[in-house]
Amino acid sequence: MYAQMVDAGPERVRPAGEMSPEEQHFQERIDAGIKIEPKDFMPEAYRKTLIRQISQHAHSEIVGQLPEGNWITRAPTLKRKAILLAKVQDEAGHGLYLYSAVETLGVTREQTIEDLLSGKAKYSSIFNYPTLTWADIGAIGWLVDGSAIINQIPICRCSYGPYARAMVRICKEETFHTRQGFDIMLALCRGTPEQKAMAQDALNRWWWPSLMMHGPADSDSKHSAQSMRWKVKLFSNDELRQKFVDQTVPQAEYLGLKIPDPELKWNPERGHYDFGRIDWDEFYNVIQGNGPCNRERLRARIEAHEQGAWVREAAAAYARKHAQKKAAA
Amino acid sequence: MAAPLVEYLLRLGDNCLILSQRLSEWCGHGPVLEEDIALTNIALDLLGHARFWLSYAGEVEGAGRDEDKLAFLRDAGEFRNVLLVEQPNGDYAMTTARQFYFDTWHFHLLSALQQSTDSRIAAIAQKALKEVTYHLERSTDWIMRLGDGTEESHRRMQHAVDDLWMYTGELFEMDDIDAEMLRRGVGADLEALRPKWTEHLQKTFAKATLEVPPGKWMQRGGKRGVHTEKLGYLLAEMQFLQRAYPGAQW
Numbered sequence: 001m002y003a004q005m006v007d008a009g010p011e012r013v014r015p016a017g018e019m020s021p022e023e024q025h026f027q028e029r030i031d032a033g034i035k036i037e038p039k040d041f042m043p044e045a046y047r048k049t050l051i052r053q054i055s056q057h058a059h060s061e062i063v064g065q066l067p068e069g070n071w072i073t074r075a076p077t078l079k080r081k082a083i084l085l086a087k088v089q090d091e092a093g094h095g096l097y098l099y100s101a102v103e104t105l106g107v108t109r110e111q112t113i114e115d116l117l118s119g120k121a122k123y124s125s126i127f128n129y130p131t132l133t134w135a136d137i138g139a140i141g142w143l144v145d146g147s148a149i150i151n152q153i154p155i156c157r158c159s160y161g162p163y164a165r166a167m168v169r170i171c172k173e174e175t176f177h178t179r180q181g182f183d184i185m186l187a188l189c190r191g192t193p194e195q196k197a198m199a200q201d202a203l204n205r206w207w208w209p210s211l212m213m214h215g216p217a218d219s220d221s222k223h224s225a226q227s228m229r230w231k232v233k234l235f236s237n238d239e240l241r242q243k244f245v246d247q248t249v250p251q252a253e254y255l256g257l258k259i260p261d262p263e264l265k266w267n268p269e270r271g272h273y274d275f276g277r278i279d280w281d282e283f284y285n286v287i288q289g290n291g292p293c294n295r296e297r298l299r300a301r302i303e304a305h306e307q308g309a310w311v312r313e314a315a316a317a318y319a320r321k322h323a324q325k326k327a328a329a
Numbered sequence: 330m331a332a333p334l335v336e337y338l339l340r341l342g343d344n345c346l347i348l349s350q351r352l353s354e355w356c357g358h359g360p361v362l363e364e365d366i367a368l369t370n371i372a373l374d375l376l377g378h379a380r381f382w383l384s385y386a387g388e389v390e391g392a393g394r395d396e397d398k399l400a401f402l403r404d405a406g407e408f409r410n411v412l413l414v415e416q417p418n419g420d421y422a423m424t425t426a427r428q429f430y431f432d433t434w435h436f437h438l439l440s441a442l443q444q445s446t447d448s449r450i451a452a453i454a455q456k457a458l459k460e461v462t463y464h465l466e467r468s469t470d471w472i473m474r475l476g477d478g479t480e481e482s483h484r485r486m487q488h489a490v491d492d493l494w495m496y497t498g499e500l501f502e503m504d505d506i507d508a509e510m511l512r513r514g515v516g517a518d519l520e521a522l523r524p525k526w527t528e529h530l531q532k533t534f535a536k537a538t539l540e541v542p543p544g545k546w547m548q549r550g551g552k553r554g555v556h557t558e559k560l561g562y563l564l565a566e567m568q569f570l571q572r573a574y575p576g577a578q579w
Binding site: 062065066069072073074075076077078079080081082085086088089092093095096099134184187188190191192194195300303304307308309310311312313314315317318321 | 346350353354356357358359360361362363364365366369370372373376377379380383396397400401420421473474475477478479481482485566567569570571574577578579
């Protein structure tokens, strides 16, 4: 998911007896499926959880532009280039709506971005992996956007109105991205042996990080219960991860690719695929800043911000001058 | 040399393709999110125009070259874009100056090409003009913001318009191909675009507190395939996959 390990403050669900009347009323609205809107009462911990979750999601969209942007200038055909440009533009647009959703919770876009650049806020671990070949662009669309959709479709029904509405639009676009990614993979798998090898190599490298996108195992996910009570999270990490595996295995078979997990096997009793153990050591290291691209991703964002400072200052100065002229006229 | 119409279409297509490629380098690195989106949007528009022009060029040529063969399998000497569009992005002032010089010209060129006796050219021009009208409005706004913004932005903007000035002359140069296309009613009179271009530029620069560069000596060559050193690197990057895996379908 684009927001992993969101610190939801309380590690246990507050029972009704500990809640103020306002909090009880708030919880009753959530239980009744009524959306919470920006001006409504909300407990501080709910507001903070949402700020963390939505801003992580926003940052993931923005940082996510970098690994994909890495192949825009090298896309193999003009049509693929146009599709990729449009896709990365969509991601930037998602960042924009999500920063706006965070603003409804009382935090400016500047502050939210500042938290990313200072390293205080996180973004999805997946974007700290490199895109080494064109097939990685296919794999990201297919697996990463595929994972994102599985996580984000439930959020269309989450309790906070602005987030839920932003997510409806985002999910529509992500659905296209997944299909486009799969289409890149399909072309490669039907292509030359070198192209097919490129596709397999991309799957080998992106499979496990895609499973990690769904966040820590439920047994280690200490903030989930309160988030689920508040309906900012609707399914557990392991449920979503299982759904992703079940959905993706037949797609890989269709492509004629082999998922890099010797333990992957259909379990008729569970009605799901069993799969091997995720390397959580790697996951926590990437989250903590030790992934292959963490430093360069953040550096690229900081450089864009710093090098763009004079442009933003000029636009603001120009707007001020012209507002004064208008006022004087 | 190819038939004049093919050459003419390649010039139109290559200008859009190369500028689109440059703009797409900004993706993810813009000074503010809205500008990142705007630059990508313009890159996409220009890429769309390039595909129309190059596809048509390939059809007229009749040698089995489609838009991709033309984009990815020609070397620098076969590209027909003006030198202006291949110049590197530089800072945001440089990108803005390049875009403003080009958009102003592109807008008037497409306006003229809407009257082309070649109905396909007229139709492409008409469609593209809708988008280019917005491009021009946007780059004009940015020239004013940066020219009349802060001391630093003014200095950078003046430097950028000065730096790229010598690549603007080629936009209005009429060679044999242009003359032939004009004679047939297919192409535009590029010299006739110059006063309109100059007028918009003078007005905008006056509002932006920028000086119109005085230089008279202009660089030329792009239209006949003699480029700056910058194009080779751009193509090496853009064409990499098609060159490394010849004949593969993507």
